[in-house]
Amino acid sequence: MEKECIISRLSESIKTTSRIDNELFTEYNVKRGLRNEDHSGVLVGLTKIGNVVGYEKLPEGGLKAIPGRLIYRGIDVEDLVRGILAEKRFGFEETAFLLLSGYLPDKEELAAFSNMVHQCMPLTQKTKMNILDLEGQNIMNILARSVLEMYTFDENPDDTSRNNLMRQSVDLISKFPTIIAYAYNIMRHSNQGRSLHIRFPKENLSVAENFLYMLKGGYTALDARTLDLALMLHAEHGGGNNSTFTVRVTSSSGTDTYSSIAAAIGSLKGPLHGGANLAVVSMFNHLKENIRNWKSVSEIDDYLQKMLRKEVYDKCGLIYGIGHAVYTISDPRALLLKEMARDLAREKGREEEFAFLELLEERAVENFMNFKGNKVNKRVCANVDFYSGFVYEMIGLPSEVFTPLFAMSRITGWAAHRIEELNFDSKRIIRPAYRNVGPEKKFIPMEKRGQAKV
Known part of the structure; x- marks a missing residue:
């Protein structure tokens, strides 16, 4: 039987085998999308990392709309942003430190952390060559494959001790801007016949400045400050957003950091989330x-x-x-x-x-x-x-890097949530339930089957 015929037959069967009446979700009180009827999220975990506030639950039931607030480690993001802007500093590195550690760094700690991030930004020669070989039309896909390949070059990829998790987290936060910038320039060269620019990250530049430099060379001071703000604002959004929840689900199984983060990238790539x-x-x-x-x-x-x-x-x-x-x-x-x-x-x-x-x-x-x-x-x-x-x-950013830019920021929140998930005193794999509503059937011997009909 021809491949196209088999595919068509299998596809046709989905009309009935994969269709579930909406009424059944109500009958069995299934909270689709893990959302309650009042549109609030179903509580499935606890965290100290971030909080997303948009309403208050009333004692008599129902929700009261309130101005939105986003909290990073107990600090209102508006206060964080305005405080950093008032001091005329770049803030993404400070935000990453806060999310990973749980507290704001002092001047010496921030300088050391920022220096460490810069030192980790360059890619190894093997990684650079692999990115050159990773052809494709979607940078998110190239990013996910690059992250999975980082497992190969890590001497302790499966070690989930706190020190190793923190080392891997800083390395990923540092390398995402470089991978994305290089992947775009390689894609631009391969698909559009443009000149190939592989710029080495510069010392004493922030992550935002280095990303703009590696991606396109020139930028204004306001360009860099605005990008830095966007990175701060996208860094974390609670444990319930789709990609962060993906990190928590996969991490709960005990899998390695690179597999978990690659899964999150796949989630963020979806048009209903990061696009x-x-x-x-x-x-x-x-x-x-x-x-x-x-x-x-x-x-x-x-x-x-x-x-x-x-x-x-x-x-x-x-x-x-x-x-x-x-x-x-x-x-x-x-x-x-x-x-x-x-x-x-x-x-x-x-x-x-x-x-x-x-x-x-x-x-x-x-x-x-x-x-x-x-x-x-x-x-x-x-x-x-x-x-x-x-x-x-x-x-002046090309549309191809819009969603990867989201990942470049959100890797900080992903890393923080993975570390938290793996450091609970009582570890438990996340395993919700699905109710089967399909009918039971008898096995039919081969000689008694007609043309397969569902």
Whole structure:
């Protein structure tokens, strides 16, 4: 039987064998997506690393929307960011130290940690040659394969002692920027016939500065500060987000660091998780072309309503960058990034586009709530993706590195959660239950089977 025929037959069988009626999820009280009916997350673990706050649970039941807060090791991210900006310093390295250790470093500790990160940034000759050989169209895939190959060059890859976990974590945090920058330039060279630039990381530059240097050479001071802010804001988002939960699930089995982090990269690659800013950029470019007067509230409202009715754009009924699983009134990351985006737009001469995006945010929230009416039981707000793609474009970053950039930041949170998961006094593999709702069947001898029908 031809391969295409077999594939077609197997695919056809899925229509019935893989279909489960929605009513059954209600009947068996299955919390799909590990979400409660009030849209809060199902509590499956405890952590001291991060906290995502968007609502309060009321004593009488239900949720109360509150301004969003993001907490790193007990410190409000807004306080962390504003404190570092006030001292005119780069903050990603300090954020990484905080997430890994649980406390803010003093001046000497931060200098030593930053120096260690820089020393670990260069790739070994073997790793560089392997990246040269890793052809592909997606840098996230190249990143995952590179991480798996790092297992081969680690003298103690399976050691889960605290010291070894911390060594591996710092090494991964340090090497992600280099791998991503090199992978992009190699892909650009292979697929577009462009000159190949492999720049060695420089001393006395922050991670943000070195990434921009390795990726494209030139950058402005505001470019680097804005990227540093984005790295700080994306570094951690609680244990329940899909990629971090993937790290915790895989780590609970006792697997090695590289396998666990590669699995997280696969999760983040998904368009419902790490690829959202690309969707916002695509939508924004479409709206710039199809809305003639960028200051007209009525024209914007009319077009957004058509989008929600699935009449225009990709006809999915979505306004990308609007809404979040936890944040209701505001996403603190979006508010902080929006402030820097305003300064960046002024520097790049793109203030008119920024004003349009800001008005779109306001009208999108209003139109979404009006359109959904009582179909949603919580408020919505713009999430960080609404501005991050536009910010990356202004910095001069290619769209191919948008999601890898997310991974470059989130590796810090992943590493912290892996270390915490493996250092519980009572280790237990994460193993939830699925209820089987398929019918039992009798085995049929081969000679009595007809053409296989499900």
